Amino acid sequence: DVKVTQSSRYLVKRTGEKVFLECVQDMDHENMFWYRQDPGLGLRLIYFSYDVKMKEKGDIPEGYSVSREKKERFSLILESASTNQTSMYLCASSGSEIYGYTFGSGTRLTVV
C-alpha cells in the first residue's frame, strides 16, 4: 500500500535541462516536503508546503522551485539542471509536525 509516490526511481538528465520531480500522496496530508540526501551531509530540506499554493524555502532552495496546485501533489522543479544537483531526492508528507512522516522511495537523479 504505497502512500507517497515519487514518479521516477532513477533519472538521468543533461546539464541545462528543466527537470520535474513529482510527488503524490494519498493520505490527505497538509504538509509536504522535498529533501535531498548526499553522502556525509544527510537529508537537507529544499522546500516545503503547508497548504495548497503555499511554499516555504528550506535550507538549500537555490536552483530549485516547487509547485503545489493540488493538495495531493508537490512538484520539485530544477529550472536548469547542473551537475551539483546530482543527488537522491526524497519527498515526504505529514498530517502534523508531531506525527509521523511518510517518505517516498526516492528519486536518484544524475545530471551529466
Add this chain to the structure above:
Amino acid sequence: KNEVEQSPQNLTAQEGEFITINCSYSVGISALHWLQQHPGGGIVSLFMLSSGKKKHGRLIATINIQEKHSSLHITASHPRDSAVYICAVVGNTPLVFGKGTRLSVIA
C-alpha cells in the same frame, strides 16, 4: 554545529549482538523520530516519541528530554537489520535530521 548529532557514524556488529545508536540534539523539541533507510533509498519511520520509552519487536527507543538525548537499541541483531538509522527532531521548524548511522550486521 549540527543541531542533531548521531553516534557512531558507522557500526559493524556480529549477528546476535546488542546494538546502541545515540542521538543528541541542541534545540527544544516536541518529538523525536527514529527512521530506517535500506539500500535503495526508501525511508521507514520506526518510532516517534516525546518521552520515555517505546518498544517494537527487537527495537527499543528511549528519550531523555532533560538531557536532550535519545537512544535506539537493537537486541539480538540480525543481518537484515543492516541499514542506515536516522534520528530526526521536531521543533519550531520542519524535521531536522542527523546524518545517520550506517549499521552492518555480519552473520
